[in-house]
Amino acid sequence: MNTILGISAYYHDSAAALLQDGVIVAAAQEERFSRVKGDARFPHNAVGFCLEEGGLDIADVDHVVFYENPLEKFDRLLQCYLHTSPGSLQSFLAAMPKWLSSNLWMEKEICRELGVSRRIQFCDHHLSHAASAFFPSPFRDAAIVTIDGVGEWATSTIGVGEDNTITLRKEMRFPNSIGLLYSAFTAFTGFKINSGEYKLMGLAPYGRPVYKERILRDVISLDESTGAVTLNQKYFNYTRGLTMTNEAFNDLFGGAPRTPETDITQREMDIAASIQEIVEDAILAIARHALDLTLKDRLVMAGGVALNVVACGRLAREGIFPSIWVQPASGDAGGALGAALWHWHMVQGKPRTPNPDDDMRGSFLGPDIPPASPEDDEMLTRLGAVWETLEDEALQARIAELLADERIVAVARGRMEWGPRALGARSILGDARSPRMQAHMNLKIKFRESFRPFAPMVLAEHQDEWFEPIQQNPYMLLVSPVREERRIPLEKEAEGLWGMDLLKVRRSQIPAVTHVDYSARLQTVDAKRNPFTHGVIVRFMELTGCPVIINTSFNVRGEPIVCTCEDAYRCFMATEIDALVVGNRLMLREEQKSRPMTAEERAQWLKRYDLD
């Protein structure tokens, strides 16, 4: 058996993935085990899990592949300092010790961490992204677009995939980067880089794009025919300092960056709306350019910016490419999988047969919580859990009843999702029809900002009855508007409302998952990929007539999504979730032996997780 271990590490979101004879056996991010959000350290836990899943010892692994080329990255760093000296000393001193002491000796470093002595293979950062997008996709051939902050030199690439080969034809190079541009605005609006970008995206519909013209005039130049961007370095500091933007940027946008956790003002909302629109325009232009270059009618995407579901949704609706497939773990974690797939298909030259349903197995590639296990029983008993065990169908019916009764149910069952989205295996579910649910879940369950929207799960077979037609979206990577006939017309007094006031207005028959611009980040649920959750929604629909429920990740603000039954139970008792499903066990809050956390204990517990 030919085994390949892919690794991404040392920047953010370290992860490991295992292929056995070309089949994706396991993949997981380190943060889920270490409980440190975006953990960048060497992914020992993830590697341990992958090897266990494959029944292997590290010595049995045939090839270890790292997701990028450290030499070329070091070249970029040195070139950058050459051209920004003498003003970049601070950044030089921050980067060099780590590079000189470990990153540059990556091969030796990886060997030391793994406890082996062997050669390590190195892929190219964007080739890893491209491989993670194309090889598991359902397409025999496709155009490939990767967009992120920066890899070695490339910040975006356009390429083509055919059978078992990828050719990256074009690249946009550092420091011109759509990802870094979006991150700069993320930091300026008071959110954390590399994890708060989705908050900026969620904030955009509350604002008006009043800064768009200013950004396009002074800050960036956007080539509308190709999507290429050039950033005016007068306003940025990331090539020479430790911040993304500088004083000139502050002056242009009316003052200092927002301090995290302070009130969000109309300025932040308008900035979010402006930059979101620009990024969408750029992505659409890149897609058109990719079409011109490749003449393919299908597109695959990866890279952190591909997680901008609003932009991807618009891309899908514009119909530039009739079919789009986005890698569920599009960020750097996905590079681990891409690097392994690159080695299998392109270094070893193994043929590829596209799977019409894709090769991601619903993205359920992480550690398992089986329906029943003595280990989980023992752990839950120790934590004071009280449960009843039900067969699948009975459990689905009970969950549906609880949801219909406006109760909130958390589910930790089956293999954990690969990628940042919870798709039903580590999810908190709620009733999408309830007008109070968005604020309640944000403030009492997730302990996060009230403006944050929730995503709907919809039965794939009923998707078009509730949302504007869009392709199947099992990985929650595209946004689509709620259908016109499901919307509730605004009353006269609500028409003038703007910003956060819009939250008070009921906008559709499924208000909890309808964003203020009527958009929804939907996940289509089918019986093949996700049979248990499909059964729950079918039962819910029998009770209520509605095939849509809320799905949000099973965690609180700043916490990595839960991994084990222990994580799940602790999160359950720290929040106001009404019921918990672990495997085939159902636990009701009021029946638990251990008492829920007090407000003080909860505040202490939340402090463990950094804000994003």
Next chain:
Amino acid sequence: MTSAYMKGYADRQLVERIRHCTALGQVLGAICAVYGAYGYFAGMDHSDGFYITFWVLGSALLLAAIAYPLCLDSATRAVRNLTGKIGHFIFNALLTILYYLVLTPIGRLTGKASPALPFAAWDSPEKAVSYGWRDKTTRTLVQESGEAHIGNIFYQILRYFVQHGRWFLIPLIIVLLFLGLILFFAQTSVLAPFIYTLF
């Protein structure tokens, strides 16, 4: 359930800690014991009690390092932490000198040769040029089978910079690589605290 890999990793961590404790205990113990014994027998000007204390302390450290090295764990961490900070400070000072005396002059010269690089503000004398989309050269490193050696990596780095026309950076890179090698070994070596203080 802990996987076999994680058990192996935990074992390696433990062995590493024991090695560090043993090295610190043996080196410090030997220094103290020899100093104490020499002073006592050679009849130096301090009181006998002073040298006996050193002798006993040194012998105790040596004994502990052999019998139960982990009892020196906290002390070892503290010493490594302290010497690490000293090393970091000295290393940053060296990097600062390199930055101003080597990197900046090279940057000035190469900047004059290619002023159109996109690191400048648009309204500066060096106008930024939009590179748009460029042909992508994908550089992967596919290695032959065998073992990873520092020598191979060293050679690979130098070859990369020569092949890509960065010959003018070679002197700087050689200095940086030697500094890096010292740090790389210092991080893993049991002699790290002593290397740092000698730095």
